[in-house]
Amino acid sequence: MIRPGKGAGFRMAWWRRKKQALEQTSESNKVSVPRGLWTKCDACGEITYTAEFVQNLRVCPVCGHHHVMPTKERIAAMLDPDSWQPLDLELRSGDPLGFRDQAAYSDRVAKADRSVGPTDAFTAGFGTIDGLDVSAGFFVFEYMGGSMGSVVGEKVTRVFERALERKIPAVIFSASGGARMQEGILSLMQMAKTSAARGRLRSAGIPYISVCLHPTTGGVAASFAMLGDVIIAEPRALVGFAGPRVVQQTIGQELPPGFQRAEFLLEHGMLDRIVGRLELRAQLGLMLRLLAGAPAKAAAALPAAPTG
Structure with a gap:
């Protein structure tokens, strides 16, 4: 016979494990994106792929701001x-x-x-x-x-x-x-x-x-x-x-x-x-x-x- 509240405790324990797994997966996904992949323009706020930004001599392709x-x-x-x-x-x-x-x-x-x-x-x-x-x-x-x-x-x-x-x-x-x-x-x-x-x-x-x-x-x-x-x-x-x-x-x-x-x-x-x-x-x-x-x-x- 299941005691009152035991099913709820089981479900909460399951959710905690599930939440922890989701958080770890989310952190793993964040790490998989290299730092510095994108560059934000100081003037117009436009985001540009860093490799293209450097190739463009660090000039914003949208507003022409010289970084x-x-x-x-x-x-x-x-x-x-x-x-x-x-x-x-x-x-x-x-x-x-x-x-x-x-x-x-x-x-x-x-x-x-x-x-x-x-x-x-x-x-x-x-x-x-x-x-x-x-x-x-x-x-x-x-x-x-x-x-x-x-x-x-x-x-x-x-x-x-x-x-x-x-x-x-x-x-x-x-x-x-x-x-x-x-x-x-x-x-x-x-x-x-x-x-x-x-x-x-x-x-x-x-x-x-x-x-x-x-x-x-x-x-x-x-x-x-x-x-x-x-x-x-x-x-x-x-x-x-x-x-x-x-x-x-x-x-x-x-x-x-x-x-x-x-x-x-x-x-x-x-x-x-x-x-x-x-x-x-x-x-x-x-x-x-x-x-x-x-x-x-x-x-x-x-x-x-x-x-x-």
Whole structure:
């Protein structure tokens, strides 16, 4: 004879086992979907298959928003295949001031070396764009926000010096938060050092193209980044010395819409062109041929550049 309540207890025990099995199956199904399979656009919220997103140079195929691009991917996208020859790999940041805030500067550098690689915040070398030799440099924003210390300043200077030595154009892709505070006045001196090297290149009549990425600020924007024979920016890139909030607090006035964005700077004569990432390498190749007097493969005049 079954006691009252025993059947209900049996059914509850069965349901608990069934529920546990369903939960385990659900968790198993979740794990079976690889992480990072999809990427959500920061601007429009559209979800894109990550492999297609990366293949599209991290530009949203729906709204055209330009997302952050790792430096290795940018080098591969902007230079001809297998043409990159990195140099100055032996240069390392020192700690001349023995600087320490929440952590020692030397520890911050060591941490960045482990997570990004021992490139510091700038990688320089030779490559080709549309078959033309260039002395090129790329800021590594992943490394301490692309901040410019003594090593970065030396590498940028060498980009110009090698261009002068070989009589080939210089191209620099800037993305930086500005001078590196942990090196104090030594980092600020790099503004004058790099600008002087750029001046020697200009005196020799050798082209220099500056590409301003998001963001290009501080001492980098206040020196060589805005001294190109042609100054290009990606769409919506923030380019300026002090950030908009600092400017607004300093002058005590409301800033105009889009202040310090690439479109605002182009309208006010601070940039020559805004070029979307998908067209940038082709546009650079054509500009280099025009500046260097080399035969252009396409038109004799520069076409209007799409900004998406």
